[in-house]
Amino acid sequence: MIELAKEKVRQALNWVKEKVRQALNWVKEKVRQALNWVKEKVRQALNWVKEKVRQALNWVKEKVRQALNWAKEKVRQALNWAKEKVRQALNWVKEKTKPIFCIVICIAVILAIHFFGIITWFENYIQISKEVKITDIVSTLVTCSIFFFGYQISKAQKNIAKEKLKLDLFDRRYKIYNAFKNGGGALNKKLDENEVTKIMSRMYDGYQESLFLFGEEVYDRLYHIYLAIQSLLVNTGQFNYLKSFPHDDDLYKNEIQPLVQKMRQDRTKIDEFYHDIDKIFSKYMSFEDLNIK
Known part of the structure; x- marks a missing residue:
């Protein structure tokens, strides 16, 4: 047992x-x-990160290439514009001074044709001492006439150059005004990335030039509104990205809520600027009030 x-x-x-x-x-x-499952997931995650980094680098390279091409195109356009403006200015000056030159030439021809008649007239109707030569008097009169008309031509050319400078200043100021007037279109969700980039590029060039064309006050306003629009665009993209995640209280409190608050501040600043934009530019855009010394 x-x-x-x-x-x-x-x-x-x-x-x-x-x-x-x-x-x-x-x-x-x-x-x-x-x-093995963890290793596989880590490997997949690393491959995903590598792929995203590769895509990001390719995107950056493409953007840099586009920016360089855009810069080259802008430089080429600026040079062509400058050449065209110089050509137009020269043609305009020639056209405006042509009648004055014609008058001077006509006077010179008339004096040359009637030179001896003028001498005879002086000899017959004016009593002049024998010590004074008639030719000297006529030469003096011709010289004074040429000097007078030369002075008039110089004065006319100075006025023409001043008006041309005023017109160029107005055109450049209006270009900046128009760039910021239409700059709010960058916030239009229907625009593609290239169109938004073009709008922001025009605003960037505008606020850079505004310091020399308007002064520090306008430059400061344009600089800060450019930053506000750029910030709103970036934060809007970040906000849309964060919304794709599942709801999480910590994510909302630490990321989304501060982002929304900053977007509201930028939007308020932008709305105030566009409400006052005409008032900001008006005193600089009156063609009659442009003072060129």
């Missing part, structure tokens, strides 16, 4: 050992599978 009990205990111990061994093997297998 005792032997039978011992055998049963031994069998029970062997069964327990077997079950424990099987359980340990099962746990080892599950741990191995879990480690």
Whole structure:
């Protein structure tokens, strides 16, 4: 009877050992599978990050290439514009001074044709001392006439240059005004990225030139409104990106809520600027009030 009990205990111990061994093997297998799954997920995550970095680098390269091409195009356009303006100015000056030159030439021709008649007239109707030569008097009159008409031509050319400078100043100021007047279109969600980039580029060039064309006061306003629009564009993209995540209280409190508050501040600043934009530019855009020394 005792032997039978011992055998049963031994069998029970062997069964327990077997079950424990099987359980340990099962746990080892599950741990191995879990480690393999984690390795696979890490590998996939690394590959995803590499792909995103590669795409980001390609995007940056493309944007840099586009920016360089845009800059080259702007320089080329600026040079062509300058050449055209110089050509137009020269043609305009020639056209305006042509009648004056014609008058001078006509007077000179008339004096040359009637030179001896003038001398005879002086000899017949004016009593002049024999010591004074008639030719000297006529030469003096001709010289004074030429000097007078030369002075008139110089004065006319000065006025023409001043009016041309006023017109160029007005055109350049109006270009900046128009760039910021239409700058709010960058916030239009229907525009593609290239159109937004063009609008922001025109505003950037405008506020850079405004310091020399308007003064520090207008430059400061344009600079800060440019930054506000740029900030609103960037934050809007970030906001749309964060909205794609599942709802999370910490994410909303630490990321989304401050972002929304900054977007509201930028929007308020932009609305106030566009409400006063005509008032800001009006005193600089009156053609009659442009003072050119």
